[in-house]
Amino acid sequence: MSNALLQTEARRLPVHERFYSWQGEGCHAGRAAFFIRLYGCPVQCPWCDSAGTWHPEFIPRNIERLPPDELLQEAIDSAAAFVVITGGEPAIHDLSALTDVIRDRGLRCHIETSGAFPLQGTFDWVTVSPKWQKLPLRENVRCANELKLIVEHETSIADWLAWLGDDLRADHVWLHPEWSQRQNRAVLDSINQTIKERGDPFRAGYQLHKLYQVDEQDPRSRPPAPLGGRIHLSRED
Numbered sequence: 001m002s003n004a005l006l007q008t009e010a011r012r013l014p015v016h017e018r019f020y021s022w023q024g025e026g027c028h029a030g031r032a033a034f035f036i037r038l039y040g041c042p043v044q045c046p047w048c049d050s051a052g053t054w055h056p057e058f059i060p061r062n063i064e065r066l067p068p069d070e071l072l073q074e075a076i077d078s079a080a081a082f083v084v085i086t087g088g089e090p091a092i093h094d095l096s097a098l099t100d101v102i103r104d105r106g107l108r109c110h111i112e113t114s115g116a117f118p119l120q121g122t123f124d125w126v127t128v129s130p131k132w133q134k135l136p137l138r139e140n141v142r143c144a145n146e147l148k149l150i151v152e153h154e155t156s157i158a159d160w161l162a163w164l165g166d167d168l169r170a171d172h173v174w175l176h177p178e179w180s181q182r183q184n185r186a187v188l189d190s191i192n193q194t195i196k197e198r199g200d201p202f203r204a205g206y207q208l209h210k211l212y213q214v215d216e217q218d219p220r221s222r223p224p225a226p227l228g229g230r231i232h233l234s235r236e237d
């Protein structure tokens with residue numbers, strides 16, 4: 001294989017889905033965005049809602065590997081001002097070629113990551129959502145534009161604040177009820193209480209796109225595969 005061909009192959013990324021929607025979470029909520037969801041996640045949270053990117057029961061047999069130019073064309077043709085690279089855990093991949101193309105085309109580049117791996121690429125906005133299953137690198141926590149803490153139970157916030165310590169420097173710290181716990185009164189009240197007692201930078205978060213079912217309106221968006229806390233879930237359950 002020639003060097004040029006090898007380089008082209010190296011730039012390809014395994015893509016679970018790509019679709020046009022709007023950002024449903026965080027500081028950019030409600031803005032048009034093009035999403036690129038990549039395969040692979042070694043973190044493996046029991047309540048993952050993207051199990052199709054890594055869980056042996058849900059991951060497809062054939063995985064498409066696409067070069068940055070092909071991934072980006074639809075984003076360029078859309079009204080989106082930014083591309084969100086997500087997963088899975090996108091930072092297990094070298095994203096440099098993709099982020100270069102995104103920025104060359106005049107779009108801004110956002111990443112949503114657990115923070116557990118070094119970031120490879122140039123990003124305009126970094127969202128770190130730490131997970132106990134594989135803790136984030138401190139450098140990623142410190143450089144995050146926003147943190148998204150998943151509140152699974154009523155002590156989650158206190159547990160994360162104790163772990164974060166002096167690295168709690170992000171301008172925005174979102175407190176998201178874990179989706180399967182979104183009607184759990186104790187979880188919601190722990191968020192209410194934290195925000196009312198401490199004020200900024202804490203903010204109440206939610207996955208607004210799920211309420212609007214906007215992702216599903218792009219036919220290339222795959223149906224979510226939520227584990228809901230059951231790591232051993234199978235397709236038949």
Ligand code: SF4
Nearest residue numbers: 041043044045048088
């Ligand atoms: S929630 Fe995110 S970090 Fe956790 S398993 Fe799913 S994709 Fe990986």
